[in-house]
Amino acid sequence: MEQKETLEAVETKEVTAESVDFQFETVLNEIYQDFKIMDEHVDAGLDARLKELLTHTENELTSEEYMKLMYMEGLKYEQQENKNAARFCAMRMLKIKECYENPKKKRPRFLDMIPYTIPEEMLEFIERYTDFLEDTYNFIGKRLLLITAGLVVIILLIFILVLKLNFLMSLINAALIGLLNYILQKRRLPDMFQKNQTAAIEYYVEDDVLEFDRPVRYS
Incomplete structure (x- = not known):
């Protein structure tokens, strides 16, 4: 009887974990699609939803999820005319882009580097803030x-x-x-x-973004 209850508890825990992952991915994609069609990225409601995703640290992120989150934060900073914060996001995205371009480059341990084709709009954003390099x-x-x-x-x-x-x-x-x-x-x-460079401009970036990026940046 006790063994049966234990198995049921484990199964419930696994289902709950899967639901959390599915919900996170769903919400992220919904916000990302909204960002792609919106002209105004500085929105209190949208920002609150983004912050909720940034604090999701229960499971390992994929490289695609990381790129989407940093891209949306970068667009928000860009519209706020906070160019240093936008450049921070672009340079962090550049590190992941370089990992895809160079298989020998050290990869962040925190990220699951899945096969991913970086969208053109992301590449343009990265280029816009890193073309000086x-x-x-x-x-x-x-x-x-x-x-x-x-x-x-x-x-x-x-x-x-x-x-x-x-x-x-x-x-x-x-x-x-x-x-x-x-x-x-x-x-x-x-x-x-x-x-x-990222260390010099991180002071323009919000704490929740820095905390989200910390495991990736220092892994």
């Missing part, structure tokens, strides 16, 4: 090249004056060390800059 990377890359050249000169002098190596051997070793450093730093450049 390419020029920034090029500028920093040039500065990094100059720093690397200076590093090579310093290493060359150390090899010649301190270690007393011949010039050719010193030049080859210094160049190899400088090249290796340049490649490693340039590879890390996009992630480092995006991390610093």
Whole structure:
């Protein structure tokens, strides 16, 4: 008898969990469809429904659900003329987009990266707020090249004056060390800059959005 009651309790719990998931997905898609056809995204009722979804932390989110939520928050910030907050959302979406483009890129543990084709309107939103990144990377890359050249000169002098190596051997070793450093730093450049940029503008973002994003951002 007790075993039967236990089994019934487990089954009830599973059904309830499935209902919560189904309700969350349904509400999210309903709000997302509303956002796509609405011209005005700053609405108290809609914002309350969004906040309720943002606090849904009972189960792992899919990458599609994450993208939809950040996109809608970004559109809301955009209409509020809070460009820094909108850029924050766009840059967080960009990280997920890069995961789809590069299978070797580290994926957030909190997200279930399901097969998903990012809609054109999302891509346009991301581009609108992250189009400055390419020029920034090029500028920093040039500065990094100059720093690397200076590093090579310093290493060359150390090899010649301190270690007393011949010039050719010193030049080859210094160049190899400088090249290796340049490649490693340039590879890390996009992630480092995006991390610093999002940290600098997170103060313009609402706390509930930051809390929603925290497990994804730091996983």
